[in-house]
Amino acid sequence: MHAALGAAATVLNVGAGAGSYEPDGRDVLAVEPSATMLCQRPPGSAPAVCAVAEHLPCADHRFDAALAVLTVHHWRDPATGLAELRRVSRRQVVFTWDVEVMARYWLVGEYLPEIAERERGLANLDAVVRGLSGPDRRVVVKPVPVPWDCSDGFLAAYWRRPQLPGRRRAGGHVRRGGAAVGRGATRSAETGRRPQLRQVAARPPRPPGPGFTGRRLPPGGRD
Template identity: 80%
Template sequence: MTTATDPYRLLGRGYADVRRPDPRIARCLYAALGDAATVLNVGAGAGSYEPGDRHVLAVEPSATMLGQRHPGSAPAVRAVAEALPCADDGFDVAVAWLTVHHWRDPAAGLAELRRVSRRQVVLTWDVEIMARYWLVADYLPEIAERERGLATLDAVIDGLTTPGRRVDVQAVDVPWDCTDGFLAAYWRRPHHYLDAAVRAGMSGVASLPDTVVRPALARLADDLRTGAWHRHHRDLSGRDSLDVGYRLVVAS
């Protein structure tokens, strides 16, 4: 889930341990594949959400991430999204799960997805909705400030929209006990954000300087200790899932 440089050389250690696919999210992603028999997984990382019932080729530039792929995972090649080593229309579908914001040139990478596949399925997020998520709004607004400069929902839609093609967008709600430790996975379990190993799987947090993260987490820890967090977010306690801005973009 990186570009030619490898920020995951440090950030990605132990990534596979905390970014375990959630079966409910997997069902949503797999449904978007339709009847595709061949799948190109771009920015494949450690192999999350690779369907086992289709022919998959993984593309990932980070050696750190490739080294965490489990035995029996789909074959993988080391390459970047902007220069996919694949023939035109070589795949039924190309997917990119929470990776486009790491690409050096998102527009070029999305054009490559269109070139090599007849259908594209991209999981990204709406940064303005994410900015209202309590972790971002109350403790780490720097996440939204940083990610407004990255390629999120609007850039993905623009990059996949061409004449004669249909682009659909659907919300992907996050279950309260989500097993995939991405940024908003712990919206009802705030104490998990105090765990450094958990935060290492969240590039939005791990990419910020410690001088920003440390005092923010100290405030969160204090709010949990005093009960202030639970009083302020009591409306979350009875919810099974939450829309925190994750969006699935399907182009065909």
């Protein structure tokens, strides 16, 4: 993220939530529509305003960069929100996901394929590229490998830790994802009507991030 922001000194963090991804060492203004999330921002966080991506309360080209992390798929009108990012900043950095890559993730592909089916209707990588492209603009897409010990709680963070901890967090994610695709899909994953975990299934499709220890997984794909 820091590399993508480059030398940007002023950053608008859109869909900032509680501020988990805000970069240090830069002048940051956070934008978040949820009062609940704004109340969860810890002391010392960047200043924040309550607003939506589709109507940013900022002047044109006010910021060196606009940042949006795992948020575009929540916007009511992603195309308008991405246009607003372009309006208020000279550079845009968006962290999102490729639904076709996620469809090959073992938890989705072997346990909950309904998640991939639903996510194809959300604004993911393709929508972001379309929204940021233009005749005089070049959009660069770079993969971000997820290390096996990633401390965040998004779905792909558990590709090597389905039991963490005591299966509470991973199980919670299955339930939250399943709530979006229906109880039947979640019940199928929880009652054993799916393939068994395999060691090969838990390996990343490309070399993982620097946190990967290189240890082989025991049978069943579990630590």
